[in-house]
Amino acid sequence: MKVTRHAKIFELIATRDIETQEELAEELKKSGMNVTQATVSRDIKELKLIKVLSSSGNYKYATINQAENNISNKLVNIFTQSVVNVENVDNFVIIKTLSGSASAAAEAIDSLRFEGIAGTIAGDNTIFVLVRTQEQAITITQRMKKMIKE
Incomplete structure (x- = not known):
């Protein structure tokens, strides 16, 4: 379940500007994964996600590689x-x-x-x-x- 969830998180942050843990949890729930904000928080730490400035001027979650490319x-x-x-x-x-x-x-x-x-x-x-x-x-x-x- 965790590996599947992590893969989904990578997919979501690559295709959407996700600003908060709550938004990420909501998107995961829409995908059929029942998660809490605490679980999402742990996943963010484990995946070493960071926040970067998006093209819209807001912050979004990204991988370190995405930030380096930017x-x-x-x-x-x-x-x-x-x-x-x-x-x-x-x-x-x-x-x-x-x-x-x-x-x-x-x-x-x-x-x-x-x-x-x-x-x-x-x-x-x-x-x-x-x-x-x-x-x-x-x-x-x-x-x-x-x-x-x-």
Whole structure:
């Protein structure tokens, strides 16, 4: 019963904006699962659900992975809005950003986990990305250029 209930909870929070334990309990009851608010509270703790801001401006339950994806999407948006140029020099990718935006864009790069990146260093408007091979650096440069053009 517990495994089925947990699966249903994941399904519900993925398809609906559920703000409270009471709402979640009500949705479970509609699905034929007789639960108490206390049971739902324990399930939320066991499943490590968190509350995140929904697109409507209210809070909703989400998994940690959903929250990380939401943050990653925001960081990608910051990257695409702040980067003005990307170029490749040997094993380095050099990225020029709007003034004061380099650290946020570098955080986005780190969150995207490009294969081959050894590390990033951000200044005020420039990011140096050390890549393990020149081929990987070329690939990453192309991907970043494509990101800022879209």
